[in-house]
Amino acid sequence: MLDDELLSTHQQELRRGTVVLACLLILRKPNYGYALLDLLERSGFAVDANTLYPLLRRLEKQGLLTSDWNTDESRPRKFYRTSDLGGELADTLSRDWDELHAAFRTLKGES
Structure with missing residues (x-):
């Protein structure tokens, strides 16, 4: 049986990079930290x-x-927005994500 700590560690590693992409996508429209x-x-x-x-x-x-x-x-709020460079990175990472998703589906036999 999978240990909760082991699972948590690996889930955290898997999700770490996805949060960057999620932020870049969401912040194409300005928003502040708490709302984000x-x-x-x-x-x-x-x-x-x-x-x-x-x-x-x-x-x-x-x-x-x-x-x-x-x-x-x-209450003053700091609003963040994805820059042009961040938008380029988000587009590239999104394409990479789609390719990885397809590769995982192939590995799982889902084609």
């Missing part, structure tokens, strides 16, 4: 805030996201 957490969770990507915010900062530093502060409301 909610969207990710509703889409099946359970991400902890302590994981998401450093990821957003890293993607911004890499030029894959841009950000702007919205101070129109009582």
